[in-house]
Amino acid sequence: MNTYFKFIMIAFFALGMFSCSNDDDQTGPIIPDGDYFDGTLILNEGGSAGGSVSFLDSDLQELSNSIYEEVNPNAGLGLYLQSMFFADDRAFIIANGSNLITVVNRYTFELLGTVDTGLSVPRYGTVLDGKAYVTNQAAFDSDQDDYVAIIDIETLEVEETVLVGAVAEHIVSYNDDLFIQNAAFGFGNQISRFSTASNSIIETLTLAAGLNSMQLYNQSLYALDSEGLKEINPSAFTLVNQIAKPESLESLNNLRVENDQFYYTSGTAAYASPVSATELSSEFIFDYGSTSTFGSFYGFDVNQDRIYVGDAGDFASNGTVLVYSTSGELLTEKTAGIAPNSFYFQ
Amino acid sequence: MTFGKRVYWCMKYSISFCVFACFFTGLGYAQLDSIQKLDEVFVVDRQINRFSTGQLVYTLSGSTLQDSPGTLTDVLQQNTPIFFKQNGYGMVSSPAFRGTTAQQTAVVWNGFNINSQFNGQTDFNTLLVDGFDEISVRPGGGSVVYGTGAIGGSIHLTNRLRFDGETHVVLNARLGSFSTYQNLLKASTSSDQWSLSFALSRFSSENDYDWPGTSRQNLNGEFEHYNANLSLARKLNRNNRITYHGMYFNGDRNFSLLFPSDPPSSYSNEDHRHLLEWESELSEVTSVLKLAFFEEYFQYTPDSRTPRPTGATAQTALARYSLFYSYKAFDFNVLSEYNYTSASGDNVLSESRTIASFAVLTKHHWKKLTSEVSFRQEYSDVYDSPFLFSSGFDYEFSERIAAKAKVSRNFRIPTFNDLYWEGSGRTDLRPETSGQLETSVVFSAKENKHQLTFTGYYNDITNLIRWVPNSTNIWQPENVDEVETYGLEAHLTSEFVWGMHEFNFSSLYAYTVSENTQTGYQLTYVPRHKFTNNLTYKINRFSVDLQNLYNGEVFTRTNNSPDDILEDYLLWNAGLSYVIPKFQNLKLSVQVRNIGDVAYQTIENRPMPGRHFFIQTLINF
Numbered sequence: 001m002n003t004y005f006k007f008i009m010i011a012f013f014a015l016g017m018f019s020c021s022n023d024d025d026q027t028g029p030i031i032p033d034g035d036y037f038d039g040t041l042i043l044n045e046g047g048s049a050g051g052s053v054s055f056l057d058s059d060l061q062e063l064s065n066s067i068y069e070e071v072n073p074n075a076g077l078g079l080y081l082q083s084m085f086f087a088d089d090r091a092f093i094i095a096n097g098s099n100l101i102t103v104v105n106r107y108t109f110e111l112l113g114t115v116d117t118g119l120s121v122p123r124y125g126t127v128l129d130g131k132a133y134v135t136n137q138a139a140f141d142s143d144q145d146d147y148v149a150i151i152d153i154e155t156l157e158v159e160e161t162v163l164v165g166a167v168a169e170h171i172v173s174y175n176d177d178l179f180i181q182n183a184a185f186g187f188g189n190q191i192s193r194f195s196t197a198s199n200s201i202i203e204t205l206t207l208a209a210g211l212n213s214m215q216l217y218n219q220s221l222y223a224l225d226s227e228g229l230k231e232i233n234p235s236a237f238t239l240v241n242q243i244a245k246p247e248s249l250e251s252l253n254n255l256r257v258e259n260d261q262f263y264y265t266s267g268t269a270a271y272a273s274p275v276s277a278t279e280l281s282s283e284f285i286f287d288y289g290s291t292s293t294f295g296s297f298y299g300f301d302v303n304q305d306r307i308y309v310g311d312a313g314d315f316a317s318n319g320t321v322l323v324y325s326t327s328g329e330l331l332t333e334k335t336a337g338i339a340p341n342s343f344y345f346q
Numbered sequence: 347m348t349f350g351k352r353v354y355w356c357m358k359y360s361i362s363f364c365v366f367a368c369f370f371t372g373l374g375y376a377q378l379d380s381i382q383k384l385d386e387v388f389v390v391d392r393q394i395n396r397f398s399t400g401q402l403v404y405t406l407s408g409s410t411l412q413d414s415p416g417t418l419t420d421v422l423q424q425n426t427p428i429f430f431k432q433n434g435y436g437m438v439s440s441p442a443f444r445g446t447t448a449q450q451t452a453v454v455w456n457g458f459n460i461n462s463q464f465n466g467q468t469d470f471n472t473l474l475v476d477g478f479d480e481i482s483v484r485p486g487g488g489s490v491v492y493g494t495g496a497i498g499g500s501i502h503l504t505n506r507l508r509f510d511g512e513t514h515v516v517l518n519a520r521l522g523s524f525s526t527y528q529n530l531l532k533a534s535t536s537s538d539q540w541s542l543s544f545a546l547s548r549f550s551s552e553n554d555y556d557w558p559g560t561s562r563q564n565l566n567g568e569f570e571h572y573n574a575n576l577s578l579a580r581k582l583n584r585n586n587r588i589t590y591h592g593m594y595f596n597g598d599r600n601f602s603l604l605f606p607s608d609p610p611s612s613y614s615n616e617d618h619r620h621l622l623e624w625e626s627e628l629s630e631v632t633s634v635l636k637l638a639f640f641e642e643y644f645q646y647t648p649d650s651r652t653p654r655p656t657g658a659t660a661q662t663a664l665a666r667y668s669l670f671y672s673y674k675a676f677d678f679n680v681l682s683e684y685n686y687t688s689a690s691g692d693n694v695l696s697e698s699r700t701i702a703s704f705a706v707l708t709k710h711h712w713k714k715l716t717s718e719v720s721f722r723q724e725y726s727d728v729y730d731s732p733f734l735f736s737s738g739f740d741y742e743f744s745e746r747i748a749a750k751a752k753v754s755r756n757f758r759i760p761t762f763n764d765l766y767w768e769g770s771g772r773t774d775l776r777p778e779t780s781g782q783l784e785t786s787v788v789f790s791a792k793e794n795k796h797q798l799t800f801t802g803y804y805n806d807i808t809n810l811i812r813w814v815p816n817s818t819n820i821w822q823p824e825n826v827d828e829v830e831t832y833g834l835e836a837h838l839t840s841e842f843v844w845g846m847h848e849f850n851f852s853s854l855y856a857y858t859v860s861e862n863t864q865t866g867y868q869l870t871y872v873p874r875h876k877f878t879n880n881l882t883y884k885i886n887r888f889s890v891d892l893q894n895l896y897n898g899e900v901f902t903r904t905n906n907s908p909d910d911i912l913e914d915y916l917l918w919n920a921g922l923s924y925v926i927p928k929f930q931n932l933k934l935s936v937q938v939r940n941i942g943d944v945a946y947q948t949i950e951n952r953p954m955p956g957r958h959f960f961i962q963t964l965i966n967f
Contacts, residue, residue: 048949048950049604049902049949049950049951049952050604050605050951065909074559074560074561076604076605076951078604078605078607078608079604079605079608095605097608098604098605098607098608099607099608099609100605100607114607116606116607117607119607139652139654141654185819186818186819293814293815293816294815294816294818294819295815313905314814314904315815316870316903316904317903317904317905317907318903318905318907318910335907338903
């Protein structure tokens, strides 16, 4: 109560100061309503009973589990939550085991609608001009039936499906194009360029085997494969630079680019190197010594000088979320749901 | 000889069981008249009664089985300390017997272990048992006699044959909520030379129950199961007898959906089992040769809209030779067995496994003390088997008090999935082993009309096989876990007759601790407390049944997270029956299950049905 009161007072004075220094009557930044506007959403893949979403506040003090069920009793998000994507204040939560996308208000987590037809093992999505583009792996024993589902984000109907001709995994948008990572589970070596003008794959770029992650950053598309880091010019769709993997590291995973730094993981350790570097660092920021063989770095992300780690443990107990500073100091460790696999920053 | 040919014919065309059996029964009726009555009942599993020293054995009669709607799961969860987890009603059902894993309960059909060669367990919702004559439940280790998996306990499905010249027919029809139908035709007939018995059962349901407390319905949960049993015996002469037992099961089942948009999956399985026995009584020795052949087959379709089924099949051929010998106060049984199993399937390598085993069982009576010492050693061509033993004692202090104690070493062998799953199986696995101790006190009164037993047990299980992901995300079996289980079981049965009023009461309580010794946490889906009661009241032609079942809360996470539990629940069932003697003792019954419409789950997010009803007609003549 007391803390809350102090907070109100500080906010009041801060607001006062802000309005004093600002004579031209502009309002402050819009603070959205909702319990989950200030912090990090954690997606928990879940076991055979379905997945969940947890929320970690920005002070790293409190972690709330199963926030969707909290707001929408007797409802669930589906089996094997894979990823989440956003359009304004809406969050799209993909359940690959239930062929389901649940659409919620990203700040209140109130249910807005679902996409429950036209999907087949949906994986990742992105939004461009009122359409959501969601990759679908369809049957696991074939990569020729993988497709992109094009969804109208107002009607939540799948309007069109486009075969990719290869595995369809991560998807990012750049101008009017989409880049689709044609590699999953450590297999595959290509990135496809998808034109939203023609709704077709127009080009494919081949990298090395073991392609596992990609990110757009400052007009460049970066990707990690078994050789190391690749930089692609997204307009020309050509390889412009590559930095070899340090010999001492077995493999590099989980590429994130934040604040002009590359972040990546190898084994149970996280690493960073400046974007301008000519070689990748093999000195870790931290090694968190997970005992989980496949569940270590099950989730990994970097945001505002904090590194977020999801550890899935034995996949049958609740996973752990660890937050480190970019200098490797452990800031907090919390218990989330089963198999925390990704982080989304509000 | 013709008999052998018939058996062969039957083995080959097990689906034709029914035609064959009906033909035989027709013959049976015609010959009935002039046969003298001989009350001689026999079962081919001779060890359950002779070599269970130190352990309790509970028996469920054929009529109990016929009066219980549903599958083996339904029968056992009301009448035994076993906890079952079901993926929704009628879906995959796995037992936790004395806090052990699903592979550590052995299901034994007429003396032979019938757990799946692939996953080492029995799905208790794929066994229809109303056609059997008896089910015995033996808590505690039994690997010396029944082999792999008899760690938590064993369930014995038994066919009995008679040479009493009588003919019995049972016709049972049950109709219930969610379009559930269950039918049984069972008949037996015999002379003093031969005996025949057969049963056909069918159980099907739309299973589209409403999920209590929600607006959802159970989707894609329908099933249809058939079971046939056939038993034949013939006395060749005074000292020689040949017996055949066969069973055939065919099940089709869809798996219910967690979310309406989940891909609808389906599962079908077909199993048949045949056993031929030749018993020969030599002067003081009984020699028994058994030949058995089992086949199991399953097919799983992950998405019925775009069917790409995967399946597997396994065949087992067995030969077992036993000698029984009684000398003064001693009973001996020497047993040797040869087991050849081959399997193949879409995900399992085509491989075979050979096991040879030898066992010696010895029992001795001395005044009020019965003691038993038994050993078994198996040799397999794949892995090393531990030396198994058991030693039990029964002591009668008086007519009213008896005590039992048993110590044993038991095991569970790696299955075909563990050994030969494509890309994952490992042949360097060791069998799981369990050392256990148990002791019971039995109080009886009025010629066992009232009986109260208390059992305490301790079970130390090592080398538990668990599938864990390796660094390349391939799940592989490993001998990783160690589990300690201990607990207490109390069982009360009581029978009162008060003029025209007849009461039967039974009550059962189980306290179970099952801890992973490395983490100290209770295993998931093992309730600490289970409590059941059954009361039957009979007056004249009426009878009323009242049952309840309490299961304590269970953890759903291996770290025992207090927010992730399934809450405890108490279910009530009731039934009312009326017998019409004038019409072949036709029994009409009405049953209500889950009277309180309690919303409960035995697996997280898999709701079970609320209040539902059955009506039943049963003719016994």
